[in-house]
Amino acid sequence: MATATPEATVDKAALLEFLLRTGDNALVLGHRVSEWCGHSPVLEEDIALANTALDLIGQTQLWLGLAGEVGGRGRTADDLAYLRDGYEFRNLLLVERPNGDFGKTLMRQFLFDAWHYLLLKALKGSTDRRIAEIAEKAFKEVAYHLERSRDLIIRLGDGTAESHRRMQEALADLWPYTGEMFVGDASDAALAEAGVVPSPESLKAGWDEIVADALAEATLKRPADGYMHKGGRRGVHTEHLGYILSELQFLQRAYPGATW
Amino acid sequence: MYAQMVKTDSTRLRSLDEMDPVERAFQERVDAGQKIEPKEWMPEGYRKTLVRQISQHAHSEIVGQLPEGNWITRAPTLERKAILLAKVQDEAGHGLYLYCAAETLGVSRDELYEQLHSGKAKYSSIFNYPTLTWADIGAIGWLVDGAAIMNQVPLQRCSYGPYSRAMIRICKEESFHQRQGYDILMKMVKGTPAQKAMVQDALNRWWWPSLMMFGPSDDASVHSAQSMAWKIKQNSNDELRQKFVDQTVPQAKYLGLTVPDPDLTWNEEKGGYDFGQPDWEEFFNVIAGNGPCNAERLEARRKAWNDGAWFRDGLTAHAEKMAERRAAAKIAAE
Ligand SMILES: [Fe+2]
Ligand SMILES: [Fe+2]
Ligand SMILES: [Fe+2]
Numbered sequence: 088m089a090t091a092t093p094e095a096t097v098d099k100a101a102l103l104e105f106l107l108r109t110g111d112n113a114l115v116l117g118h119r120v121s122e123w124c125g126h127s128p129v130l131e132e133d134i135a136l137a138n139t140a141l142d143l144i145g146q147t148q149l150w151l152g153l154a155g156e157v158g159g160r161g162r163t164a165d166d167l168a169y170l171r172d173g174y175e176f177r178n179l180l181l182v183e184r185p186n187g188d189f190g191k192t193l194m195r196q197f198l199f200d201a202w203h204y205l206l207l208k209a210l211k212g213s214t215d216r217r218i219a220e221i222a223e224k225a226f227k228e229v230a231y232h233l234e235r236s237r238d239l240i241i242r243l244g245d246g247t248a249e250s251h252r253r254m255q256e257a258l259a260d261l262w263p264y265t266g267e268m269f270v271g272d273a274s275d276a277a278l279a280e281a282g283v284v285p286s287p288e289s290l291k292a293g294w295d296e297i298v299a300d301a302l303a304e305a306t307l308k309r310p311a312d313g314y315m316h317k318g319g320r321r322g323v324h325t326e327h328l329g330y331i332l333s334e335l336q337f338l339q340r341a342y343p344g345a346t347w
Numbered sequence: 348m349y350a351q352m353v354k355t356d357s358t359r360l361r362s363l364d365e366m367d368p369v370e371r372a373f374q375e376r377v378d379a380g381q382k383i384e385p386k387e388w389m390p391e392g393y394r395k396t397l398v399r400q401i402s403q404h405a406h407s408e409i410v411g412q413l414p415e416g417n418w419i420t421r422a423p424t425l426e427r428k429a430i431l432l433a434k435v436q437d438e439a440g441h442g443l444y445l446y447c448a449a450e451t452l453g454v455s456r457d458e459l460y461e462q463l464h465s466g467k468a469k470y471s472s473i474f475n476y477p478t479l480t481w482a483d484i485g486a487i488g489w490l491v492d493g494a495a496i497m498n499q500v501p502l503q504r505c506s507y508g509p510y511s512r513a514m515i516r517i518c519k520e521e522s523f524h525q526r527q528g529y530d531i532l533m534k535m536v537k538g539t540p541a542q543k544a545m546v547q548d549a550l551n552r553w554w555w556p557s558l559m560m561f562g563p564s565d566d567a568s569v570h571s572a573q574s575m576a577w578k579i580k581q582n583s584n585d586e587l588r589q590k591f592v593d594q595t596v597p598q599a600k601y602l603g604l605t606v607p608d609p610d611l612t613w614n615e616e617k618g619g620y621d622f623g624q625p626d627w628e629e630f631f632n633v634i635a636g637n638g639p640c641n642a643e644r645l646e647a648r649r650k651a652w653n654d655g656a657w658f659r660d661g662l663t664a665h666a667e668k669m670a671e672r673r674a675a676a677k678i679a680a681e
Contacts, residue, residue, distance in 0.1 A: 114425075118420055121419045121420060121428075121432060122420060124412060124416040124419055124432070124435055125409075125412030125413045125416040125435065125439075125647070125651070126416075126647060126650070126651045127651060127655065128651065128652070128654065128655020128656075128658040128659055129655060129658075129659060130409065130439055130442055130443055130446070130456075131443070132655075133412065133436075133439040134436055134439045134440055134443070137432050137433075137435060137436035137439065138436065140419075140432055141429055141432045141433060141436065144425055144428055144429045144432065145429060147425060148425050148426070148429075151425075164425055165424050165425055165426075168425055169423075169424075188654065189654070189655060189658050190657075190658070241665075242661065242662050242665040242666075243658065243661045243662070243665070245665055245668065246660070246661030246662060246663075246664045246665040247657070247660050247661050247664045249657045249660070249661070250657055250658065250660065250661025250664070251661075253657065334420045334421055335420060335421070337421050338421060338422075338423035338481055339423060342539065342541060342542065344539075345423075345538050345539050345541075345542055346534060346538055347423035347424050347427055347481070347531075347534055347535070347538075
């Protein structure tokens with residue numbers, strides 16, 4: 088990729104937008120996954136889910152930390168996580184979907200992991216060194232998340248009639264939220280042009296392949312590509328996000344300025 | 348403690364002379380500080396008592412995820428959230444080690460779950476109290492993990508090998524748990540008056556239940572004497588409670604908090620604190636299922652288990668299919 092210093096040439100607003108999108112995905116999904124803590128079907132899953140949530144919260148700290156730096160208004164990762172309202176959040180609608188049953192949680196994780204994996208893999212070669220460094224660390228974690236979620240959806244898809252039915256239903260429910268991952272806007276285009284991030288569209292073929300492969304092994308049927316919901320990436324969310332934030336932000340909102 | 352009032356089936360303690368040669372040899376090994384391993388002979392009472400104690404301990408770790416898990420989504424900073432997640436994950440891991448230790452005594456995790464879900468098995472009374480504010484998360488780390496450490500450090504020397512080794516692993520993590528709890532409170536007492544009030548309120552609610560964790564006085568208990576002879580218990584409940592109070596009161600002072608016990612005074616002569624008795628009637632009520640959260644905790648565990656049945660069945664069915672396919676492929680290849 089180019090050797091120019093994108094820190095100087097790339098549009099700050101576009102960069103900030105990207106960092107918020109990436110950090111918010113990790114934050115909101117980490118929140119959802121952590122809701123399972125102590126309530127999962129087996130002890131090993133309690134441990135594994137806590138581990139996934141922990142990785143995602145760690146990634147949130149890095150992405151939003153960098154967003155705070157780039158934004159230049161002295162905001163920390165915590166300020167960004169705890170003091171923005173819903174319309175300022177940039178996560179995909181997919182990650183704010185309610186957990187549903189354990190199958191739905193795993194299917195959401197798999198659909199996201201497959202995309203997250205490809206995104207981070209590309210970001211390791213970003214012309215922005217700071218982004219490449221975070222991606223390097225996060226990629227290792229997410230490669231493991233994908234291995235795990237892929238394995239589980241295969242086993243459950245090709246398990247009992249009931250587990251198959253539940254996984255197929257989960258897939259149908261979540262499918263309309265997958266399209267948003269691959270639709271870029273002007274800010275994505277500017278960053279892709281500078282070699283800072285891959286264009287969202289460029290991740291589609293790889294994602295299709297990972298998903299098709301796993302679904303075949305899981306004996307699950309890929310839903311038809313119908314209408315796709317969009318909005319999260321530009322701050323237009325579902326009603327669910329407001330409740331996530333009212334929980335997440337409760338203490339910071341109730342005791343403004345307190346340190347913890 | 349995580350295991351409170353564990354019964355031994357003994358009605359009185361017998362001397363070495365009264366034992367048959369096999370049992371005597373066993374007791375002499377225990378007396379000499381040797382470890383008993385799963386495949387070796389052991390008295391049935393020893394085995395049963397260990398199963399009761401280890402499973403109570405394991406269930407406590409698992410149910411213990413719930414009160415703290417209650418605040419993960421509301422943790423006040425990303426760092427606090429990560430620390431709490433790691434802590435609760437550790438507790439699940441402790442449960443896993445302990446169920447494995449119990450399995451070496453011939454009882455499966457599923458059987459033990461069944462006992463928990465049916466209400467037959469107990470877990471520590473402490474986890475039947477609610478976490479109402481963020482300060483409760485600090486108080487649990489400081490007091491509850493602190494009390495657990497008091498009990499578990501001596502259990503590292505327990506006569507049963509697998510339990511002793513599980514305790515050694517667990518104790519390494521518990522000191523981090525206690526520190527993170529104390530650290531939460533430290534930050535809060537240096538903060539706003541509202542934060543400080545929240546911490547005092549948490550201490551007011553958690554102090555007595557923490558003292559109850561050690562169980563009622565067992566100086567006169569034959570079960571306790573038998574457990575001590577078997578070296579699966581090292582100290583009396585009162586000894587541990589005294590140690591806990593002596594360690595904790597100065598820490599409370601350092602935080603600028605008032606321990607909610609009007610009888611608390613330093614006793615120069617014994618070099619420890621004199622303190623009041625917890626409300627044992629409340630304790631027995633909690634043990635009997637009438638604590639503020641007993642019903643919710645048990646229901647949460649049952650729900651997790653029942654709702655997850657299809658998941659576990661799915662994985663089992665898949666494993667069976669794979670085994671069949673491998674066998675079929677092998678036959679085809681021959
Ligand atoms: Fe990890
Ligand atoms: Fe523990
Ligand atoms: Fe602990």
